[in-house]
Amino acid sequence: MPRVHLCWLAGGAALGVAVFLMGYGFRPVADTRQRAAATPSRHDPPDPPQFTPSRRLPGTLKQHPPELPAPVPPPYPADSPQHQDWIATRIADLNALAWYDDADSLHRILAELYNPLQEIQAAALTATIAFGSRDAIPCLEQLAAQSRDPKQQLALTDAIAYLRQPTLLEKLDPPPEHTE
Amino acid sequence: MWGVVLRPSARKTACLTIPNTMKAKLNAILAAGLFLLPALPLHASVDSILTVVVNCYYQQKVSTAGDTIAGNVDIVRIDSKQLLVLLQKELAVYFPRGVQLELAADGKVYVVDAKSVVVMDVSTYISATVDVGERLLNGQRNLATKQENTRNYYPITLTFNLVALHGTIRGIMVESLTAGAPDRYGFNITNEKGNAIVNGSGSFNGKTAYFDGTLNLLGRTSR
Numbered sequence: 086m087p088r089v090h091l092c093w094l095a096g097g098a099a100l101g102v103a104v105f106l107m108g109y110g111f112r113p114v115a116d117t118r119q120r121a122a123a124t125p126s127r128h129d130p131p132d133p134p135q136f137t138p139s140r141r142l143p144g145t146l147k148q149h150p151p152e153l154p155a156p157v158p159p160p161y162p163a164d165s166p167q168h169q170d171w172i173a174t175r176i177a178d179l180n181a182l183a184w185y186d187d188a189d190s191l192h193r194i195l196a197e198l199y200n201p202l203q204e205i206q207a208a209a210l211t212a213t214i215a216f217g218s219r220d221a222i223p224c225l226e227q228l229a230a231q232s233r234d235p236k237q238q239l240a241l242t243d244a245i246a247y248l249r250q251p252t253l254l255e256k257l258d259p260p261p262e263h264t265e
Numbered sequence: 266m267w268g269v270v271l272r273p274s275a276r277k278t279a280c281l282t283i284p285n286t287m288k289a290k291l292n293a294i295l296a297a298g299l300f301l302l303p304a305l306p307l308h309a310s311v312d313s314i315l316t317v318v319v320n321c322y323y324q325q326k327v328s329t330a331g332d333t334i335a336g337n338v339d340i341v342r343i344d345s346k347q348l349l350v351l352l353q354k355e356l357a358v359y360f361p362r363g364v365q366l367e368l369a370a371d372g373k374v375y376v377v378d379a380k381s382v383v384v385m386d387v388s389t390y391i392s393a394t395v396d397v398g399e400r401l402l403n404g405q406r407n408l409a410t411k412q413e414n415t416r417n418y419y420p421i422t423l424t425f426n427l428v429a430l431h432g433t434i435r436g437i438m439v440e441s442l443t444a445g446a447p448d449r450y451g452f453n454i455t456n457e458k459g460n461a462i463v464n465g466s467g468s469f470n471g472k473t474a475y476f477d478g479t480l481n482l483l484g485r486t487s488r
Contacts, residue, residue, distance in 0.1 A: 170445070173456045173485065180314060180483050181379060184346065184365045211481065215316050217344045250342045253321065254350055257429055257470060 150224065153192050156200040176208040183215035191216055195224045206237075214244050222248055312381075312484060313457055315368040315393075317423070319343045319434065319478030323469045341469070343430070343478075349376065352387055355428050360384060368393055368482060394422040395438070406444075411453045413444040421461050423480060432467015434476050457484035 157175065161167040179197060182190040194216060197209035213221045222245055229241035325339040345366050353360055360376055364384055367377045372395050373388040396419050404415030421438040425431060440459035447453050459482035466475050 169443075170454070173443075176458075177483060177485055180316070181363070181365070183316075184379075185363050186346075211316070214318055215344060215346070215481075217342075217346055247318070247320070247342055250320070250340055253341045253343045253347045253430065253469070256339070256341045257351075 150227070153196040153199075153224070156196050156205070159202060172202065172204050175205055179205075179208045179212040180215070183212040185216075186218075188220070191218055191220060195221060198224070198228055210240060210244060214247060217248070217252070219248050312367055312369050312486065313459065313482035314484065315345065315366045315374065316481040316483070317343065317345045317348060317366075317478070318481070319463070319476050321430075321469050321474050321476050323472045323474040343476075348391060348425075348427075348430075351427055351429060352376070352390060355390075358385065366391070368395075370395070370397075390426050392424050392426070394420075394424075396420045404442075410447060411444055412446055413442055413453075413455070415442050416440070417442060421463075421480065423463070425467065429470050430467070432465055432469075432474060432476060434463040434465035434478070434480075436461035436463035436480065438480070438482065440482065452487040455484075455486050457482060457486075459483075 159168060159171060161171055175197075179194055182194050191213075194209055194212045197205050198213070200206055200209065213225065225241050225245050225248075229238050229245065232238050232241065319342070321341045321343050322338055323341075325337040327334065327336040329335075349360060349364060349366065352358070361378060361384070363379045364376050365379070366387075367375045367381070367383075369375060372393045373386065374391045374393060375386055375388075376384045378384055399419055401418040402415055403417070404413070406413040406415055417438075417440045419438055419440070420435065422433060422435045424433045438459045438461040440457060442455060442457050444453040444455040459480075461480045462478075463480055464475070464477040466473070468474050
């Protein structure tokens with residue numbers, strides 16, 4: 086076999102391995118969650134990795150932190166008429182959660198920062214800022230460090246900077262100084 | 266000290282008895298008035314949840330030593346939830362958990378609960394001016410089916426009139442309105458999402474303050 090053919094074969098094999106690895110690494114979060122829900126037994130063989138670049142966003146992380154609940158996956162196909170209505174409802178739900186002060190509400194908002202849908206991610210970030218708790222900062226920092234989307238990184242760092250500032254109420258009623 | 270208050274639109278309107286001759290004149294005046302109006306909004310605005318995210322800059326201190334003047338500007342963040350807490354403190358009222366600020370189509374601001382039931386009209390302390398007459402419309406609305414997919418631009422002004430916080434912020438609201446096909450009862454579900462970059466001036470805790478930030482509107486209604 087001529088050397089040129091061998092080179093072509095080696096190149097093709099390398100490309101195949103690269104595509105396989107990319108497919109494994111870029112699996113969307115929602116797919117993982119749906120698959121986990123559909124496979125109750127831990128001993129079932131895992132599904133082969135799928136490469137679905139069209140559904141993945143540049144800044145989407147592979148996994149959400151274990152302390153957060155799983156993001157809610159979209160129940161309808163992206164091209165169905167109910168999909169946009171479901172997104173609008175989810176955005177309204179996230180906005181409503183932002184008006185509470187409990188940790189559970191904050192965790193449910195933060196979980197949606199890992200949602201594969203860009204609209205839900207953006208709404209979750211808006212809700213995180215509106216929630217106004219500094220408890221969100223570690224999660225936002227982790228996301229900013231792992232994100233590969235410059236726009237998302239900028240939005241996250243802006244949100245962190247905003248939340249780090251003192252609040253109006255803290256300035257009006259400063260907490261008593263801690264004395265040992 | 267808080268109770269359920271009906272919005273003006275939900276209140277019963279008083280009935281007036283008008284003689285027939287006056288009715289004819291009144292109709293003529295109203296008809297003439299329609300031609301005189303420069304611009305009518307193409308649709309009724311939606312009552313929306315108002316989210317305020319604002320930075321407040323104020324002079325913390327200034328000191329002079331010889332020929333040198335040194336100063337410090339402090340920044341505090343203001344959001345809707347803090348405004349609610351401030352309202353509770355200044356008005357000595359209690360709001361249940363999860364309450365929200367709602368901006369009505371007429372510019373009034375209400376505290377509403379999670380089910381959109383009005384808890385208190387706080388327009389005296391926080392009010393908005395929404396200039397729908399100057400609205401710029403981009404997109405399409407079907408007047409027959411009320412289906413809509415538009416982006417609207419209009420000036421918005423929000424005024425704080427609290428003891429610790431006083432001032433006005435202004436900006437251009439960029440509002441997306443989508444309304445689907447009528448359901449089987451003939452109602453259209455309308456979704457509204459708006460965002461305005463705002464700035465303004467006023468006072469914080471008695472000190473001159475400047476503000477910048479964003480106002481977000483989120484509304485969903487059946488009409």
